[in-house]
Amino acid sequence: MNKILLLNLPVFSARKQSSNTLAQTYNPPLGLLYIGTVLELNGYKPVIMDLCANIANLSAVFKTISEDKPLLVAISTYTENIDSAVNIAKAIKTKFKDIKIVFGGPHSSLEPEYGIRSRYVDFIVMKEGEATFIELVQAIESNQEIIRFEDIPGIIYKQPDKVVKNGYRKDITDLDLLPIVKRELMEISSYGRIINIITSRGCPGNCIYCAATALSGAKYRVRDTVNTLLEVILILNTFKNTRKVVYFIDDTFTGIPSRVADFIALKKRYDLDFRWRCESRVDVMTGELIRNMAQNQCIGVVYGIESGSQQVLDTIRKNINLVSAEEIIDESCKTGIHVCLNFMLGHYCDTRETMEMTLEFIKRMFEKHRMDAMLTYNTPFPGTWQYQHRDRLGLNLISENYCDFTVLTPSVETANFTRMDQVDMYMKATPYILSNDFGIDTEE
Numbered sequence: 001m002n003k004i005l006l007l008n009l010p011v012f013s014a015r016k017q018s019s020n021t022l023a024q025t026y027n028p029p030l031g032l033l034y035i036g037t038v039l040e041l042n043g044y045k046p047v048i049m050d051l052c053a054n055i056a057n058l059s060a061v062f063k064t065i066s067e068d069k070p071l072l073v074a075i076s077t078y079t080e081n082i083d084s085a086v087n088i089a090k091a092i093k094t095k096f097k098d099i100k101i102v103f104g105g106p107h108s109s110l111e112p113e114y115g116i117r118s119r120y121v122d123f124i125v126m127k128e129g130e131a132t133f134i135e136l137v138q139a140i141e142s143n144q145e146i147i148r149f150e151d152i153p154g155i156i157y158k159q160p161d162k163v164v165k166n167g168y169r170k171d172i173t174d175l176d177l178l179p180i181v182k183r184e185l186m187e188i189s190s191y192g193r194i195i196n197i198i199t200s201r202g203c204p205g206n207c208i209y210c211a212a213t214a215l216s217g218a219k220y221r222v223r224d225t226v227n228t229l230l231e232v233i234l235i236l237n238t239f240k241n242t243r244k245v246v247y248f249i250d251d252t253f254t255g256i257p258s259r260v261a262d263f264i265a266l267k268k269r270y271d272l273d274f275r276w277r278c279e280s281r282v283d284v285m286t287g288e289l290i291r292n293m294a295q296n297q298c299i300g301v302v303y304g305i306e307s308g309s310q311q312v313l314d315t316i317r318k319n320i321n322l323v324s325a326e327e328i329i330d331e332s333c334k335t336g337i338h339v340c341l342n343f344m345l346g347h348y349c350d351t352r353e354t355m356e357m358t359l360e361f362i363k364r365m366f367e368k369h370r371m372d373a374m375l376t377y378n379t380p381f382p383g384t385w386q387y388q389h390r391d392r393l394g395l396n397l398i399s400e401n402y403c404d405f406t407v408l409t410p411s412v413e414t415a416n417f418t419r420m421d422q423v424d425m426y427m428k429a430t431p432y433i434l435s436n437d438f439g440i441d442t443e444e
Contacts, residue, residue, distance in 0.1 A: 072102055199223045248276065343361075
């Protein structure tokens with residue numbers, strides 16, 4: 001049975017968390033777990049090294065390659081660690097010159113040409129990788145007798161004299177055809193008290209700062225509620241000796257309110273006892289839905305507000321109304337649901353005055369509800385509309401180094417604000433914002 005080595009690299013935002021926070025909230029990467037699950041179902045042995053959770057040096061990676069002799073090494077890449085991934089690929093290729101290196105993940109999907117320029121990277125898998133990766137593994141294993149590289153949609157590969165970019169693979173239309181992810185592929189002890197689950201892909205939104213649509217398409221695709229419930233039951237059985245909180249990390253778990261109501265009805269029908277939290281948008285929430293969620297063990301909701309200025313929200317195509325948003329926040333807090341609000345400083349259309357409005361909104365919500373807020377800096381990631389049009393928008397990158405694209409430090413300036421303006425606003429907001437600990441207090 002051929003082994004496939006899957007690497008998850010550290011990111012700065014995780015390293016910035018306290019060891020206690022990381023231990024209690026950390027989840028191994030769902031993307032690699034999906035790939036690993038599909039590999040195992042197709043007769044391969046996935047070996048996942050999560051260097052984000054378990055700090056290890058290159059010697060540990062070399063030791064694994066020497067002992068397991070994997071068919072290839074696949075590395076999941078984000079913008080902030082893409083250069084680290086290239087350096088690791090170089091180190092691996094220097095020591096094991098014949099092994100194939102594959103890049104996948106968000107950055108390699110949004111800017112695939114960046115990774116394939118390195119002579120140490122052999123293949124790029126773009127966007128949804130489950131089917132693409134299996135075909136690529138079969139092509140490498142069979143020396144292209146089963147399937148040729150040119151016939152695999154969703155990859156970039158190298159020929160002796162050129163780089164070939166195949167067309168994108170069509171998005172998976174029926175997510176229920178995907179296997180339920182096998183979390184035991186990672187050490188169970190590496191999971192915190194919150195277990196992530198994703199039940200949809202795609203985003204119909206058009207926010208200029210977000211890469212969700214570019215990554216997973218504009219069509220909102222969902223798993224069946226029974227399929228979702230089966231995964232929750234599997235989670236409860238896998239972690240039956242501990243009290244866990246299930247976290248639906250879909251960009252908008254409540255995108256179809258009737259689907260959430262159906263899920264809650266199934267939960268009640270089978271008398272399942274588990275607490276849960278989710279991501280949502282204020283514009284799809286209603287008082288009735290909020291109350292139904294709260295009465296059925298929903299303990300937390302995250303809303304993306306992004307700015308305290310209606311003009312800014314309209315300009316960045318957020319498509320929410322601040323007055324209506326505050327009503328939904330009030331209703332959510334009234335039910336006892338723990339609410340966290342996400343905001344950003346440094347939108348291209350921001351000024352010191354509009355950032356002050358954001359600060360005032362955060363402060364008012366804190367004083368009104370003692371709720372949590374997460375404040376980050378607007379970062380124009382490759383693939384987003386604002387990155388592609390940054391010159392036209394007057395967004396000046398403070399650093400061209402992708403390792404600085406962390407959302408935790410300012411990355412842009414404009415004619416209307418400086419780096420220090422953003423830092424100043426952040427410092428003023430400090431008494432009212434979250435310290436990355438949302439959801440840790442999960443005891444009843």
